[in-house]
Structures are given as structure tokens and as C-alpha cells.
Amino acid sequence: MTNTSVHRLLDDAFAGLPVNPDVQDLKEEIRANLLDRVAELTASGTAPDEASRRAVDELGDVRALVEDMPGATAYGAPGGAGPAVPSVAEVMARHRVPRKPSYVAVVVLASMVLAVSVVGTLVAAVDLAHGSAGPGLPTAAAVVAGAALGWIVGASLAQETTTNHPMPAVRSVLFGTGWGLILAGCLLAYVHFCGARHMWFALDGMALVAGVVLLSYLAATATNRKKQWAVAEARRHAEAGNRFEEDPNAAARFGIYTIVVWAVIAAAFLTVGFAADWRWALLPVLLGFAAHMLILARMLFGTSRS
Amino acid sequence: MQKSSGATPDGGADAFAADLLRGHTDTIVLGVLRRRDRYGFEIYKAIRDATGGDYEIKEATLYAAYRRLVKDGLVEAYWGDESQGGRRKYYRITDAGRASYRRNVDAWVATRRTIDSLLDLKGSR
Numbered sequence A: 001m002t003n004t005s006v007h008r009l010l011d012d013a014f015a016g017l018p019v020n021p022d023v024q025d026l027k028e029e030i031r032a033n034l035l036d037r038v039a040e041l042t043a044s045g046t047a048p049d050e051a052s053r054r055a056v057d058e059l060g061d062v063r064a065l066v067e068d069m070p071g072a073t074a075y076g077a078p079g080g081a082g083p084a085v086p087s088v089a090e091v092m093a094r095h096r097v098p099r100k101p102s103y104v105a106v107v108v109l110a111s112m113v114l115a116v117s118v119v120g121t122l123v124a125a126v127d128l129a130h131g132s133a134g135p136g137l138p139t140a141a142a143v144v145a146g147a148a149l150g151w152i153v154g155a156s157l158a159q160e161t162t163t164n165h166p167m168p169a170v171r172s173v174l175f176g177t178g179w180g181l182i183l184a185g186c187l188l189a190y191v192h193f194c195g196a197r198h199m200w201f202a203l204d205g206m207a208l209v210a211g212v213v214l215l216s217y218l219a220a221t222a223t224n225r226k227k228q229w230a231v232a233e234a235r236r237h238a239e240a241g242n243r244f245e246e247d248p249n250a251a252a253r254f255g256i257y258t259i260v261v262w263a264v265i266a267a268a269f270l271t272v273g274f275a276a277d278w279r280w281a282l283l284p285v286l287l288g289f290a291a292h293m294l295i296l297a298r299m300l301f302g303t304s305r306s
Numbered sequence B: 001m002q003k004s005s006g007a008t009p010d011g012g013a014d015a016f017a018a019d020l021l022r023g024h025t026d027t028i029v030l031g032v033l034r035r036r037d038r039y040g041f042e043i044y045k046a047i048r049d050a051t052g053g054d055y056e057i058k059e060a061t062l063y064a065a066y067r068r069l070v071k072d073g074l075v076e077a078y079w080g081d082e083s084q085g086g087r088r089k090y091y092r093i094t095d096a097g098r099a100s101y102r103r104n105v106d107a108w109v110a111t112r113r114t115i116d117s118l119l120d121l122k123g124s125r
Helices: A002-014 A021-043 A048-059 A062-068 A088-094 A101-130 A136-157 A169-194 A198-220 A228-238 A248-275 A278-301 B012-023 B025-033 B040-050 B059-071 B095-122
Strands: B075-079 B089-093
Touching (some): A002 A048, A002 A062, A021 A062, A021 B040, A021 B059, A021 B089, A101 A136, A101 A169, A136 A169, A169 A198, B012 B025, B025 B059, B025 B089, B025 B095, B040 B059, B040 B089, B059 B075, B059 B089
Antiparallel strands (some): B075 B089
């Protein structure tokens, strides 16, 4: 985590600068020193991300430093003593993020498990249709196939590649779960079709729908907000002022209001539900939610008394 | 949030001291390297600790100084052989560097005497 963050920020600091051996040399030198500074900051109790940010902030203006370097004016600089502009392939090679050997080994293994279990499911399902085998084997194989696919998808998304940031752990787990559910749902549906157990289709369908819903949710909530440039942007916005950060008392008051409002909502929900009709019990919840949001808006953006 | 770069006038005395220090960056780096070879962060830390953390020389300034010193042959750079993490670039002071350091220190001592007496003559404080 720490390291990724420092390397990203360093890349950002060097973004757009000419790539030549001198600049690369400087960058590598700075990288080692930054890592030491981050280690020092984290040892004194700073959070890793904050430590990375501070270390890079303390660096000062890298750009001016590079522009002072002889023969590093800009891209291009045709002929003369200027260093050769590296080809795209060279740049790619330099920024290549190597695969972790453990990841490669386990993915190969998981792929073999996946292939065997998919084929196993199909074969066992045919046996089931002929009545020469029970439903246990194909069901187990389908579940294993789903788990293997889910693992491959999740683990792959969590990897950093040359061109992509690593996906956050929770999201990659959800992606893996989604694809696993879809595969397991399809395979189980086939098994139940062969075994003529049609009432089980409901469960298979549910797994399938759950997987699709999960993936749709993930697609809809894809965001850049965790990336370094977005974090930096958000920090600039945040400096415009967040009432709760400036005024801890307001935050504490809001916490108390929240508890009171939701306690009243719960009481009203139960009272209306038991006394009148459960259909009307949602009304106080809705009203309470609206009140809650109004309080939030008023406390965050209301006129601050000095 | 923290001290922003350069020109914030948070006390003229601070800015004055920082300017003085910055003017002697090269000599300070040579002085730090006199005992043994060091890499960037060690140099940075040595300077920071020596000033009690009050005036820090920006790291970018230091990198510029290393380049200048290497170009002038006062310091040699070489990569360390760390296998873990980033490789460190070490700096070693050359004989020319030691000579330059002694010359600059002599010049500083002489200048300091002059400035001391000039400031006393002026009677400001």
C-alpha cells in the first residue's frame, strides 16, 4: 500500500517530463530517498498514505530541477548532443510492472481446477441424465468451478499492471463473487436440467440474477476517486471547507441528533405497526429520513455563527 | 497546512537564515560528506538534525547541489548494491572537494568576522 502510493506520487511528479537516462537516474535516486523518508514518517506514527504525500510534498519542485539539467529541455531536441528520445517500447519496458510469481503460479493452478471442474460438471451431468450417477458430484463440481473463476477474476483485478491501478480489495472480491455466481448458476441450471429437477431452477436463477445485479452495481459505481490525482483534487475541494472538520462540536451535535432522530423513528415504526397497520409503518421512517437529511444539510451548509 | 514553499513571510529572521543556509548548500553538503560516503536521505537528515529541524533545505535544492558538485568534480556518485527496495545513490567527496571545502570554510570564517564587525559598527542591536 505504502509503496504503491509513493511510486504513484513520484510518477505524478515526473509526469510529462522528458524521459531520458539522466532524468530516470534522478528519479530512481529520489525514489530510494522517498522510501526512507516515508519509513521514517510511518515509524513516528503517520498514516502510510499521509506519509507518502508529505514525503513527496517536501521534495519541492522536481520540474524546475529537471529543466535546469543540460540537454533535458524537451522532447524532440533533434540531433546534436541531446539524448535520444526513447521509443514507446523502451518507455513501456521501463515502466513495466512485473507479475508476482506467486500470483502467476496460483492462477495457473486455479485455471486448471476451473477447466477440470467445468468439464467434470458437464460429464457428470450427462451421467446424471442417464441415471448412472447421483446429483452430488456435478453439483459439487459446479460450485468448485464458480469458486475457481471467482478467485481468478478477483485476484487478477487486485493486481497492479503496467497500465492499470490495482482494484481495491473489496471491489475485486465482489467482482470475483459476481462472476463466480454467474458461472455456478449456469452450470447448476444445466445439472438440474439434465437431472430433471426443475424446481431447483429457482435457486439457480437467483444465483444468476444475484451475480448480474452485483456486476451491474459494480459497473454503475466504478469511480476514479481513489486514484492519486483524484485524491489530490478532492483535497483541494475539501480545503474550501467542511463544517464538520472545522467544527468538531457541530459533528458531535450531529451525532446526537442522529441517534435521537432514529430512536424516535424506530419507536414510531413499531407503534404504528402494532397499533394500526404495518403498511403505514414505513411512513414515519420516510418522514424521519427526510428530517435527518434536512438536519444534515442545515448543519453542513447552514450559516455558521461566529 | 504546513509551511508552504518559499516566500511566506513568517518572520523575516527565518527567511534571512534560510537564505544564508541556502547560499552555502554546496559547502554544507561537502562538510557532511567529509567523514564518510552518504546517500541523499542521510545527507538531508544530517542537515536537518544539525539545524535542529528549524530551517530545512528543500530536497530539490539538495539534488541540484549534488548535480553541480558532481559536474565540478568535487563529489563522485555511485549506486549502492541494496537488493531490497530502491537502490541508493551514494556520494563520495573527492580531493578537489576537500580542498574546495577548506577554501570555502576559510572564506566563511573571514566573511563572518567582517560581517560581525560591520554589524557592530552599524550599531543595530
